[in-house]
Structure formats: structure tokens, C-alpha cells
Amino acid sequence: MPFYPDRANTKDTFMAEAASRSGTEGAGTAAASRQRTVFVSLCFDILIWIPEIVAVALTGSVTLFADVIKCGNEILATVFALLILLKMRKGGQFSYDYGMGKFETMTRVATGAVMLASLFIILYFTFQKIVAPEHLEIGGALFSVPLMLVIAAVDTYLWRKNYRIAQNDPSPILESQWRLRRAKSFADISVLLALVLSFSLSGYEWAVYIDPAASFIIIGFLLLAGYREISSSIPDLFDRTLEEELQLVILQELASSFDQYQEFYGVRSRRSGSSVYIEIFVGFDPEKKMGDVQRFSDGLKQSLEGKIQGSVVCIVPTSGRCAGCTPP
Numbered sequence: 001m002p003f004y005p006d007r008a009n010t011k012d013t014f015m016a017e018a019a020s021r022s023g024t025e026g027a028g029t030a031a032a033s034r035q036r037t038v039f040v041s042l043c044f045d046i047l048i049w050i051p052e053i054v055a056v057a058l059t060g061s062v063t064l065f066a067d068v069i070k071c072g073n074e075i076l077a078t079v080f081a082l083l084i085l086l087k088m089r090k091g092g093q094f095s096y097d098y099g100m101g102k103f104e105t106m107t108r109v110a111t112g113a114v115m116l117a118s119l120f121i122i123l124y125f126t127f128q129k130i131v132a133p134e135h136l137e138i139g140g141a142l143f144s145v146p147l148m149l150v151i152a153a154v155d156t157y158l159w160r161k162n163y164r165i166a167q168n169d170p171s172p173i174l175e176s177q178w179r180l181r182r183a184k185s186f187a188d189i190s191v192l193l194a195l196v197l198s199f200s201l202s203g204y205e206w207a208v209y210i211d212p213a214a215s216f217i218i219i220g221f222l223l224l225a226g227y228r229e230i231s232s233s234i235p236d237l238f239d240r241t242l243e244e245e246l247q248l249v250i251l252q253e254l255a256s257s258f259d260q261y262q263e264f265y266g267v268r269s270r271r272s273g274s275s276v277y278i279e280i281f282v283g284f285d286p287e288k289k290m291g292d293v294q295r296f297s298d299g300l301k302q303s304l305e306g307k308i309q310g311s312v313v314c315i316v317p318t319s320g321r322c323a324g325c326t327p328p
Contacts, residue, residue, distance in 0.1 A: 033165065033169060034085055034169065034171055034173055034174055035082065035085045035086065037161075037162055037165055037174060037177065038078060038081050038082045038085060038173065038177060039082060040158070041078055041158060041162070041177060041181065042075065042078045042079065042082060044154060044158065045071060045074060045075050045078060046075060048071070048147075048150075048151050048154075049068070049071050049072065049075065051147055052064065052067065052068050052071065052147065052151070053068055054143070055140060055143055055144040055147055055148075056068055058137060058139060058140030058143055058144065059136045059137050059140035059141070059144050059195070060134060060136055060137050060140075061136055061140075061144070061191075061194070061195065061198070061211050062125050062126055062128075062129040062211055062212055062215055063190070063191050063194045063195070063211050063212070063214040063215050063218065064144065064191060064195070065125055066118075066121075066122040066125065066126065066215050066218055066219075067187060067188075067191050067218065069118055069121045069122060070115075070118045070122070070187070070218065070222065071184075073114040073115070073117065073118045074111075074114065074115075074180060074184070076114060077107075077110055077111045077114045077180075078177075080107060080110050081107040081110075081111070081173050081176070081177070084106070084107050084173070085173065105233045106233075107173050107176060108173070108175070108176045108229045108230075108233040109229065109230055109233045109234065111176045111180060111226075111229050112176075112225070112226040112227070112228070112229030112230035112233070113226070113230065114226075115180075115183075115222045115223075115225050115226030115229065116222070116223070116226040116227070116230075118222060119219055119222055119223060119226075122215055122218065122219055122222075123219065125215075126212045126215040126216065126219075127212075129211065129212040129215075130209070130212050133208035133209060133212070134208060135198075135202050135207070135208055136195070136198045136199060136202070136211060138199060138202065141195070141199045144195055145192065145195055145196060145199070148188060148191055148192040148195060149192065151188050152185060152188035152189055152192055155181055155184045155185040155188050156185045158181045159178055159181035159182045159184075159185050162174060162177050162178035162181055163178040163182075165178075166178050170309075170310065176229055179225060179228070179229070180225065183221045183222065183224075183225040186221055187217075187218045187221050187222075190214050190217040190218055190221075191214065191218070193214065194210055194211055194213075194214030197210050198210045198211050246276075246308055247267065249304070249307050249308060250267055250278070250280065250304060253300060253303055253304055253307075254280075254282075254300075257296065257299075257300065260292075260296045261282040261283065261284055261296065262282075262283045262284055262285050263282065263283030264280075264281075264282050264283075265281040265282065265283060265318060266281055267279065267280050267281070268281070275310050275311075275312060276308060276310055276311045276312070277311075277312050277314075278304065278308070278311055278312070278313045278314070279314045279316055280300070280313065280314070280315050280316065281316045281318045282315065282316070282317060282318070283317070283318060283319055284317055293317060296315075297315035297317075300313070300315055301313045301314070301315055
């Protein structure tokens with residue numbers, strides 16, 4: 001007698017495979033979008049770096065020199081971020097159960113560290129310029145001012161573009177990229193204003209201090225941006241637990257259905273990139289049917305994942321406290 005597969009089971013299998021392929025394709029599209037965004041930023045930074053070096057030679061501006069050093073460090077940070085994205089696209093889903101979000105977080109730490117490291121270089125040359133001030137070379141004005149106008153316009157465009165992409169596809173790499181581009185936009189405007197004022201007011205003796213003064217503005221932007229990148233990323237590297245407001249959301253959900261379980265043993269959570277993994281350990285009446293337990297777990301999971309963005313919730317039936325849980 002020939003064997004015919006059960007149609008219902010076959011349909012379910014095809015639907016499951018289709019859903020799996022759809023999820024994989026969606027993840028691949030998001031990864032490609034991140035990679036393209038970072039690559040475009042890298043290409044632009046490299047293209048403007050050489051003309052900016054020429055502008056430094058023509059004008060002798062310490063502010064432009066500081067911007068060149070900063071741009072060089074940012075290129076290295078962006079290359080590092082691109083290498084991480086390439087590694088993520090090649091695979092690793094079977095080696096890292098929680099994804100490769102920690103690699104993304106490390107790029108934020110690296111970006112912040114590069115920003116802070118560039119401060120020392122800028123400070124050194126700025127103080128040299130204060131001790132021995134000089135007027136800028138007027139001959140470089142026709143080249144450096146239009147160049148900074150173009151750079152400021154493109155950086156502002158990339159800042160807004162990367163911000164929109166990061167809102168649609170939250171990621172530590174994309175967040176660091178739009179924040180980096182925002183800092184660059186303000187720095188570009190500061191450099192531009194410093195050049196314009198220095199050239200237009202060159203007849204005054206005090207105008208020699210405009211250029212080093214603008215360097216301190218760039219230092220402020222770098223200090224703030226670098227500190228923010230590092231301070232917001234390091235806790236995630238050490239599996240920081242959920243913020244208090246998100247813990248309250250979980251407790252409220254559990255309180256609203258307190259009659260569905262017998263004991264609450266605690267919550268364990270970890271972050272991996274833009275995802276938050278939450279495990280809730282609860283105890284049930286031994287006489288309760290498994291079907292009722294499953295319905296309660298599915299309902300709680302669906303409700304919490306709808307309220308906590310990027311969360312993956314797992315309800316764990318147990319009879320004792322879990323290791324490393326946040327106590328109730």
C-alpha cells in the first residue's frame with residue numbers, strides 16, 4: 001500500500017519552512033542595510049580626508065589639523081565596524097546562541113575610545129598654537145572655505161539619513177554611526193566659522209586666537225560623544241539586567257494574572273545588540289494541566305514582547321529559585 005503524507009502535517013511543515021526563510025531573508029536584508037550604511041560613510045570619509053590634509057597645508061589652521069586627526073581616527077573606527085558587520089553576515093548563528101550583539105556593542109566602545117584618544121592630539125597642538133599664535137594663510141581661503149561647506153552639508157545629510165535608518169532598524173553600530181555623524185556635522189560648522197572669522201578679521205591682532213578657540217569646541221564635542229558611547233555600551237558587555245521601569249512592566253503583567261501560577265521565583269535577562277532576552281521563572285500547581293500552563297505562558301510572552309521593544313520572552317516552569325535571577 002503506497003504511503004501518502006498527511007496533508008495537514010505537510011501544510012504545517014511548508015508554512016514553518018516559509019516562515020523560517022522569511023525570517024532569515026529579513027535578517028539578511030537588515031544586515032545588508034547596516035553594511036551599506038557604514039560603507040557609504042567610510043567612502044565619504046576617505047574621499048574628504050585627502051583634500052582636508054591639503055587645506056591644512058595651505059592655511060596652517062590648527063582647527064583644520066584637529067579635524068584631520070579626528071577624521072583619521074573615525075576612519076579606523078568605521079573600518080572596524082565594517083569588519084564586524086562582514087563577520088556577522090558570514091554566519092555565526094550556530095556558534096552564538098544569543099547572536100553577535102556583543103560584537104556590535106564593542107564597536108561602540110571602540111568608537112568612543114578613538115574619540116577620546118584624539119582629544120590628546122588636538123589638545124597638544126591647540127596649546128602650541130596658543131603659546132605661539134600665527135595668522136592663517138589667506139591664500140588657502142578660496143580652497144578651505146568651500147571645502148568645509150561641502151563637507152558640512154554632506155555630513156548633515158548622512159547624519160539625518162543614518163538616524164532614520166537606525167530608527168527603523170535599531171542597532172548599536174547604526175546608533176554610533178549617526179551620533180558620530182552628528183558630532184562631525186557640528187564640528188564641521190565650527191571649523192567653517194573659525195576659518196571665515198579668522199580670514200575676515202585677520203587685520204586684528206586678537207584674531208590669531210579664533211582658530212585655537214574653535215579647537216576647544218571640537219574637543220567638547222568629542223569628549224561628550226566619546227564618553228556617551230563608552231558609558232552606554234560597557235554595561236551591556238557585562239549582561240546588565242533590565243532597567244527598573246521594564247522590570248515594573250513584568251511585575252505588573254504577573255500581578256494581573258496572579259491566580260494562574262503558584263510561585264514567582266525571579267527574572268533573568270541579558271542584552272545582545274538590539275535584542276533583550278528575558279527568562280521568567282514561575283512555579284505552577286502540580287495538578288494544573290499542561291495545556292493551561294502553555295496558554296498562560298503564550299499569553300504572558302505575547303503581552304510582554306508587545307510592551308518591551310526588541311524583547312524575546314521565555315516562561316520557565318520550575319520548582320525553585322534560579323541561579324542569577326533578579327529576586328521578586
